[in-house]
Amino acid sequence: MSGPSLVQGFLGMSCFRDFSFWPFVAAALGNGYFLVIATTILTLVLIGVCLLVKYVPNLINDIRNGTNSELPDLGLKLWVALILLLPVFFDAGPLWFLLWWFLVLWGYLNMFEKRIVFVFVSLIFMSSWLALVGAGFLTYAETNVSREIFAVERSIGAGKDRAAIEGWARTHPSDAEPLNAKALWEMDRGNYGEAVALLTRILDLDPDNSRYYNHLGIALAAMGKNGEAIKAFQNAATLDPDNLVHHFNLSRIYQATFNFYEADRSIQKASKIDPERVRHLLDHDEKYKGVKKYITQHVPIADQLARQMKPSQGLKGAADSLWHMAFGIFERGWAMYLSLGILLILFLLGHIPEEKFTKRCNRCGNQYYAGSTSLSGYPMCLQCLWIETKPKSKMNTILTSKAEDIKGFRVKNARQAWKLELILPGMGSFYVNKTAQAIFKLTVFSAAALLIVTGGSFIHSFVPSTTDYAAYARGAGVLIAGLLYWRTFKTPPLKYGV
Amino acid sequence: MALLGTLKGFGVTEIFQLISQQMKTGTLVLTSPEATISLGFNNGTIEGIKSDKWEMDPRADLLLKAGFILEKDLKAAFDGEKKNSHKWHDILISQGKLKQTFLDRASNVVIRTILLEVFQWKEGNYKFEDWEVDGDNLLPCHVPTEGVILDTLRVIDEWPLVKGKIPPVDYCPVTIMPLTEELVKKYRLSAVDMHIFDLIDEKRTVQAIIRQSLEPSFEALSSLVKLIDCGLVEVFPQGIIETRDSSIAKRVFLLRVKKGAAIALLVITLAALAFIGHPRIIKGDFIPENVSSSVRIQKELAQDYARQGIWLSKLGTGTDSR
Numbered sequence: 062m063s064g065p066s067l068v069q070g071f072l073g074m075s076c077f078r079d080f081s082f083w084p085f086v087a088a089a090l091g092n093g094y095f096l097v098i099a100t101t102i103l104t105l106v107l108i109g110v111c112l113l114v115k116y117v118p119n120l121i122n123d124i125r126n127g128t129n130s131e132l133p134d135l136g137l138k139l140w141v142a143l144i145l146l147l148p149v150f151f152d153a154g155p156l157w158f159l160l161w162w163f164l165v166l167w168g169y170l171n172m173f174e175k176r177i178v179f180v181f182v183s184l185i186f187m188s189s190w191l192a193l194v195g196a197g198f199l200t201y202a203e204t205n206v207s208r209e210i211f212a213v214e215r216s217i218g219a220g221k222d223r224a225a226i227e228g229w230a231r232t233h234p235s236d237a238e239p240l241n242a243k244a245l246w247e248m249d250r251g252n253y254g255e256a257v258a259l260l261t262r263i264l265d266l267d268p269d270n271s272r273y274y275n276h277l278g279i280a281l282a283a284m285g286k287n288g289e290a291i292k293a294f295q296n297a298a299t300l301d302p303d304n305l306v307h308h309f310n311l312s313r314i315y316q317a318t319f320n321f322y323e324a325d326r327s328i329q330k331a332s333k334i335d336p337e338r339v340r341h342l343l344d345h346d347e348k349y350k351g352v353k354k355y356i357t358q359h360v361p362i363a364d365q366l367a368r369q370m371k372p373s374q375g376l377k378g379a380a381d382s383l384w385h386m387a388f389g390i391f392e393r394g395w396a397m398y399l400s401l402g403i404l405l406i407l408f409l410l411g412h413i414p415e416e417k418f419t420k421r422c423n424r425c426g427n428q429y430y431a432g433s434t435s436l437s438g439y440p441m442c443l444q445c446l447w448i449e450t451k452p453k454s455k456m457n458t459i460l461t462s463k464a465e466d467i468k469g470f471r472v473k474n475a476r477q478a479w480k481l482e483l484i485l486p487g488m489g490s491f492y493v494n495k496t497a498q499a500i501f502k503l504t505v506f507s508a509a510a511l512l513i514v515t516g517g518s519f520i521h522s523f524v525p526s527t528t529d530y531a532a533y534a535r536g537a538g539v540l541i542a543g544l545l546y547w548r549t550f551k552t553p554p555l556k557y558g559v
Numbered sequence: 560m561a562l563l564g565t566l567k568g569f570g571v572t573e574i575f576q577l578i579s580q581q582m583k584t585g586t587l588v589l590t591s592p593e594a595t596i597s598l599g600f601n602n603g604t605i606e607g608i609k610s611d612k613w614e615m616d617p618r619a620d621l622l623l624k625a626g627f628i629l630e631k632d633l634k635a636a637f638d639g640e641k642k643n644s645h646k647w648h649d650i651l652i653s654q655g656k657l658k659q660t661f662l663d664r665a666s667n668v669v670i671r672t673i674l675l676e677v678f679q680w681k682e683g684n685y686k687f688e689d690w691e692v693d694g695d696n697l698l699p700c701h702v703p704t705e706g707v708i709l710d711t712l713r714v715i716d717e718w719p720l721v722k723g724k725i726p727p728v729d730y731c732p733v734t735i736m737p738l739t740e741e742l743v744k745k746y747r748l749s750a751v752d753m754h755i756f757d758l759i760d761e762k763r764t765v766q767a768i769i770r771q772s773l774e775p776s777f778e779a780l781s782s783l784v785k786l787i788d789c790g791l792v793e794v795f796p797q798g799i800i801e802t803r804d805s806s807i808a809k810r811v812f813l814l815r816v817k818k819g820a821a822i823a824l825l826v827i828t829l830a831a832l833a834f835i836g837h838p839r840i841i842k843g844d845f846i847p848e849n850v851s852s853s854v855r856i857q858k859e860l861a862q863d864y865a866r867q868g869i870w871l872s873k874l875g876t877g878t879d880s881r
Contacts, residue, residue, distance in 0.1 A: 082871050088857075126720060130788045131814060136821045143825060150832035152839045199853045202860060217869050359875075382847035389839060416719035429716035443712035447572060463709060520853070523860035526871045 091198030512538025591683030607697025
């Protein structure tokens with residue numbers, strides 16, 4: 062099969078054809094958006110869980126030291142659990158838990174983990190807008206009569222759709238698109254005079270829209286006002302010369318007025334733009350000769366997408382709800398102040414002396430309080446930091462003894478990391494300070510888990526598709542999760558004795 | 560060859576490391592606003608140490624304060640040192656008034672203490688001369704440099720925790736229970752920890768115990784803090800021996816009260832939070848109604864269209880004929 066025919070073959074497939082429809086595109090984009098947002102949230106929450114596994118022993122140790130070991134072990138653990146689960150007593154979403162854990166564990170985090178916190182804070186800063194975009198996708202079938210316009214344009218609208226458009230047009234007289242849909246509906250009913258009146262009004266509102274001129278031409282032609290119709294089609298062709306529909310409609314009106322020369326010229330212009338499509342239209346024209354010969358245009362998908370994102374009461378309400386779902390306690394409008402407040406708290410927390418927090422050496426596993434950080438930014442006790450500067454050739458018995466301790470710890474640490482990694486891919490990597498690898502694995506795991514659970518269907522196309530995309534998404538999720546676990550099993554985060 | 564500079568540019572650790580790595584023999588003089596310390600190195604190993612703040616051999620002072628030698632014996636030994644070439648400690652050992660072990664341990668304490676001090680200097684100068692070491696003026700020792708560095712670094716690492724828990728030095732530690740093998744295993748007590756425990760006799764103060772242990776101060780304090788943390792030892796103000804039993808009883812009672820209070824406070828906090836807060840977990844409002852209704856509307860519309868036989872694949876793409 063040659064190249065073009067292969068492409069055409071694919072385009073003929075229903076799954077690709079679905080992308081020509083706004084409900085499908087809106088749902089696909091919305092699902093993609095929600096998948097990204099949900100993956101980010103789940104990844105961040107899992108990062109929080111990993112940090113708890115890693116640092117809660119240090120936190121317990123510090124509280125134990127701070128209370129002079131006077132609290133019983135069970136009481137101490139209960140208090141730590143209470144501290145960590147504090148947001149559960151409020152109307153808090155998952156991100157409040159994460160935020161709280163970050164604040165509690167701030168003193169223990171290494172440089173890379175602190176960067177994750179800053180990324181999270183910047184996400185909180187943007188969360189209000191992110192929620193608005195999400196709401197635009199969520200409410201696409203409910204706001205700005207976009208769905209009703211889609212239905213009426215394609216003659217699948219019910220009476221309630223037309224009533225909704227009429228109601229909207231009354232309250233929003235400057236919104237041209239519903240009036241255009243209403244004009245098409247009047248044309249379907251044979252009320253061409255009403256349609257012309259509506260389209261003339263629309264063109265006053267939006268005089269550069271070729272689609273409205275095209276529809277005006279059709280209405281005028283139906284009324285027998287061929288001269289005015291030709292002018293309208295010509296205006297449409299002038300405004301959008303690369304659109305074959307205008308040239309095609311011009312050719313039809315010229316044919317109707319027996320101006321075959323101009324009709325032929327127009328059809329040639331149309332053929333230059335897309336000969337295949339013109340051929341198809343001509344075949345269609347022959348098939349239904351004398352019944353329907355002019356082509357109306359639908360609202361472009363890009364315009365529909367822009368329309369669904371227009372702020373409205375419903376959209377803002379949905380954005381508030383989405384934000385509340387993820388955060389809660391505060392209103393969405395507080396997001397920016399919340400992030401700034403957190404930055405202030407982090408700044409103040411940064412003034413607590415480092416030595417107040419137990420740290421675990423990345424090399425030998427010893428707990429320490431003063432210490433330092435390695436060149437790579439990981440916590441390291443002063444002994445290991447010093448040993449790291451020594452060349453291997455200069456190692457003597459004393460240093461070899463310390464090196465043996467390090468080796469012993471690494472073997473133990475590697476086993477522990479692998480166990481954790483098999484429980485949750487990325488947890489073991491976090492435990493051994495392989496932060497970038499951990500984030501990657503947790504992100505992949507989160508995406509796979511969400512695909513399996515939701516099938517990537519957070520919102521739905523209100524006109525159904527014949528293809529079950531959720532099944533493909535679930536299959537992809539299972540495959541990704543399987544590959545992730547296989548890789549985790551084959552390559553542990555830390556190799557023994559290395 | 561002479562090596563000199565300031566401690567701001569080249570830290571004490573680095574200087575020690577350089578001398579150790581290159582197995583140098585010579586004298587290192589470290590000067591800071593606090594003191595001037597001279598260290599003799601032989602093939603990279605510390606062989607002697609001296610401070611300008613020492614008016615007499617610091618070991619003598621240490622052993623005297625720890626009660627291992629008597630003042631009159633020490634005075635006589637110093638007099639003997641002036642009269643003949645024998646050192647004061649050799650005289651005391653030969654007289655059976657001092658054991659070599661105690662002297663060695665005192666040497667260890669002096670050296671570790673002075674090195675810990677030196678390692679924390681942030682400003683000052685250093686000068687290394689690679690001539691033969693004049694051992695006569697130095698406190699003799701034989702300490703591997705790397706060992707000292709590692710040990711000192713460990714102390715610096717752990718000091719912040721110990722520092723905050725050191726009891727007043729004039730208080731008397733008291734053992735709460737006898738040390739059993741089980742307790743040693745349970746709390747992983749080291750030889751130093753057990754040595755400190757053995758020195759606790761309800762009469763000695765914290766300061767006396769540290770001196771008599773002949774352990775470096777950090778090690779002794781660290782052990783004492785560990786014993787207190789494990790609940791094996793408690794400290795009381797000196798001079799109230801007769802009231803200790805009631806005090807211990809009071810403490811045990813207070814400890815129980817504290818434990819009970821901690822649990823009670825936990826329960827009260829839980830109840831208060833549940834009462835004041837608005838737990839989502841109780842409300843069950845995980846997905847707000849308008850979010851779920853939006854999705855429900857989309858699904859219902861799709862079902863309606865499907866019932867009517869309207870599918871995306873049956874609609875015109877972009878245009879319609881009219």
